[in-house]
Amino acid sequence: MDRFFVDINNINIDNKTCIIEGEDVKHISKVLRCSVGDNLEICDKNNNEYICEITDIDKKNVFLKIVEKVDINRESKLKVKVYQGLPKGQKLDLIIQKLTEVGVSEIIPVVTKRSVAKIDDKKEDKKLERWERIIYEGAKQSKRGLIPKIKGPLTFKDALIDMKNNDINIVAYEKEDKLKLKDALKAQNINSIGIFVGPEGGFEEEEIDKLKESGVKCVGLGPRILRTETASIVLASIVMYELADLGGDE
Template sequence: MQRYFIDPAQFGDKTVSITGEDARHIGKVMRSKPEDKLIVSDGIAREALVEITEIEAHEVTARIIEQLEASGEPRAQVTIAQSLPKGDKMELVIQKCTEIGAASFLPFMSERTVVQYDPRKEEKRTVRWRKIAKEAAEQAHRSKIPAIEPPVAWKGLLAKLPEYDLACVCYEKEHGQQLRDVLKPFAERLGRGTEVRILVAVGPEGGFTEQEITQLEAAGAVSVGLGRRILRTETAGMAALTCIMYETGEMGEI
């Protein structure tokens, strides 16, 4: 069943209004008709099963059939901090990590980041990234759209680490400490109903420098390995996030 995110103001007591590109998608792409059913969410607290009553070019009206319990969000709130990769790799990271369960994304610049930062271009790219996150969240039946923060400089990343219960750095030279071992005490906390915020930092195509790893660890981060294979920058975050979802009971028993 199709799912759409709407602004909280579009939620009425008995009806909802779906506007803009989503309305066009319902009418033109999905070819929906009155009496077809959808799920809508305000991305905060309300979620409902609705039945379409009227379809116009720029607005779809639907009556609320049933209020639903939002259940598509992981217990662990994971932020993927991704050093800006080349090309459209960031779009892939956002799309797939949103499907897996990321709560937010933090793009950043590091020493080996190849992408040249341009505030004007980044603003447009951030808008596109948010659109990709919204569509991926709808496809995955998420209850919230992951937040995408504006790109930050290296010092900005270091300054954010204390905000998290656990900050992990994916480092290909880390052979002793594996992600699963680091996660064990936090998985136990989640089992007791305690909220846990986790940050996963991923380097660019050339990886982190040893100096950067030293700075991250000094700021409170833990370097972890993801096995004996070397993963691409666009793959590492997905792999780490999947491990976290599994170890915290989102993809099977802990």
């Protein structure tokens, strides 16, 4: 069943009605060719979801009635925030799509010393809109209960400030051969975690030193060197498996 996110203000629990607006209307009517009587999954972006039946469709709205509330919690209690060194080309598109599917709560592109990609201030809003759309589609496909946030790009300095809100922070570094990721995750009462991943070429040693000074745990990922887009997805997946619900119940 196809899934759509709807603003909570467009869901009337008392009257058991719901309205879909915006670009999704065209997708429902023209692409999916849905009609009156068809069912859709509706989520209010706050981990509440409903099975709804289409009662009417016009050019601007899809009108539905709520058939039942679905008692499924699809979101992990663990909040995972990924600080991704800004990569070249469209690699970030793939990264944010897959991180959304894995279950992370926030993605923050970070400008580092080895970041080749540059974002023109005039194009930043358009880039952010593109990334938000990719996340939205990824959240629908993977049936998330929430839509992950994306902000930035942040400077490396600002990322160090932002990470202070996390219970623990880790960074993957190819020269680290003492602390294993599994051991770093043995800390108790982890409700939120920040994951730092460098761009192509990784972090410079000066940046690694600053991360360590700020309390970030430096971990190795084994003998093989991973591409930046691979490292992000692998790290997030391992964290979600070890501390959250990937692969089973929490």
